[in-house]
Amino acid sequence: MRELAGAGALEKQLDRLTEDTRALARVQSREASRLGAERAIADITFALAALGALFIILVDRAAIAPQHVPLAVTVAVAGLVPAAQIADLLRNAGTLRAAAERITEVLEHPPAVHATTRPPRPEPASELGLVFDRVGFAYGGGERVLDGFSMHIRPGETVALVGPSGSGKTTAARLALRMWDADAGGIRIDGTDLRDIPDEELRRVISTVPQSSPLQRGTIRSNIILGNPDAPDAAIHEAASATGMFDPHTNLPSGLDTPVGEHGTGISGGQRARVAIARALLNNPRVLVLDEPTASLDPDADTAIMDFLKQSKDCAVLLIAHRPDTIAMTNRIIRLGDLEHGAR
Structure with a gap:
């Protein structure tokens, strides 16, 4: 702060920081809206699947004893949980792939110098x-x-x-x-x-x-x-x-x-x-x-x-x-x- 003020650049840097913060806020807002929509679609799909399973059980009550209906509903809903988790992973697939690519890039970057494979050759x-x-x-x-x-x-x-x-x-x-x-x-x-x-x-x-x-x-x-x-x-x-x-x-x-x-x-x-x-x-x-x-x-x-x-x-x-x-x-x-x- 002292260096910026001394160079007469403090106001310009604050304006730039404000502009960048607003741009970041706009990007974060769009990302939040997209993620919210994806999560809403996933939740709605999960709820519809659960209701569908419940409807099938109620329609086909003759095949299930009344005392087994709650258990059947629980099993049907629990069976949809892995599907919801897979959906979450797929939403993050792009981020995970980008992170993996950066890690691979770093690991594969050639070293500035290579380890020696030659025996020492001392001079006088x-x-x-x-x-x-x-x-x-x-x-x-x-x-x-x-x-x-x-x-x-x-x-x-x-x-x-x-x-x-x-x-x-x-x-x-x-x-x-x-x-x-x-x-x-x-x-x-x-x-x-x-x-x-x-x-x-x-x-x-x-x-x-x-x-x-x-x-x-x-x-x-x-x-x-x-x-x-x-x-x-x-x-x-x-x-x-x-x-x-x-x-x-x-x-x-x-x-x-x-x-x-x-x-x-x-x-x-x-x-x-x-x-x-x-x-x-x-x-x-x-x-x-x-x-x-x-x-x-x-x-x-x-x-x-x-x-x-x-x-x-x-x-x-x-x-x-x-x-x-x-x-x-x-x-x-x-x-x-x-x-x-x-x-x-």
């Missing part, structure tokens, strides 16, 4: 960490977002990927997570091509913290261990401590037992960011991809988390950030969008 140990080797990628056959992009982030390094909007920062992060496969070149973790790593293992060696981190209903603890429910308490506390979650100024008096509502309601944006980062750290990943994870944190918390990442000697960290202070704390900066081949 000199390629430890995350390697982009002349990577090219385009969405849907359009113009390439990345073209000949290469970089190597070694264990213990934190590298900031910066550039203007549309330069391919988020695309590079998603390719590292194998949400898509590169059109050209290759991406490797510790010398093994992502396409040779089974998905379950890939999710263990690489973790991500997206810019928006909605949480699930439960507690802070249940959200941290979401991907690793069997994690020991010591590891959970270490991951939480690394994000400054136990500091007094974080305003979490119940600590890990603090309740969390659906989508993270009940805690602040900074607290949600801390939970998301702790969840990623809990897996002790070989590669950590951070997409503006500390944007909602105060500078002190941002500095604490970056210092912790610098202490990790086994994890290669790819950071997408815009905050200059955060970028300045990284080991290297890679700029996209203003260099030959899209990146260097």
Whole structure:
């Protein structure tokens, strides 16, 4: 509401909403009339059939003893109930068929990437960490977002990927997570091509913290261990401590037992960011991809988390950030969008 009012678009949006509501009401009225008519016809047909059965019994009373007439009427009417149920199902056949078609469409939709069937082919140990080797990628056959992009982030390094909007920062992060496969070149973790790593293992060696981190209903603890429910308490506390979650100024008096509502309601944006980062750290990943994870944190918390990442000697960290202070704390900066081949 504030954004619409600030843009001077509130009245237009309200007019559009009113128009759409009226159109929906007209459609609902027509549907209600149609369904009412169908149900009335079905009820009338059911009543006529019951009266017909009763008429036959009364006409042919000689074949039925008087004391059996009520039972005969009950049996005749009960026999029509399945017919009425079939009529109800037929009325909903169109809706059920459409729903089934949508479900089938989703189930048959080809995956963006296919599970690996090739055995791992590790490269020399000199390629430890995350390697982009002349990577090219385009969405849907359009113009390439990345073209000949290469970089190597070694264990213990934190590298900031910066550039203007549309330069391919988020695309590079998603390719590292194998949400898509590169059109050209290759991406490797510790010398093994992502396409040779089974998905379950890939999710263990690489973790991500997206810019928006909605949480699930439960507690802070249940959200941290979401991907690793069997994690020991010591590891959970270490991951939480690394994000400054136990500091007094974080305003979490119940600590890990603090309740969390659906989508993270009940805690602040900074607290949600801390939970998301702790969840990623809990897996002790070989590669950590951070997409503006500390944007909602105060500078002190941002500095604490970056210092912790610098202490990790086994994890290669790819950071997408815009905050200059955060970028300045990284080991290297890679700029996209203003260099030959899209990146260097």
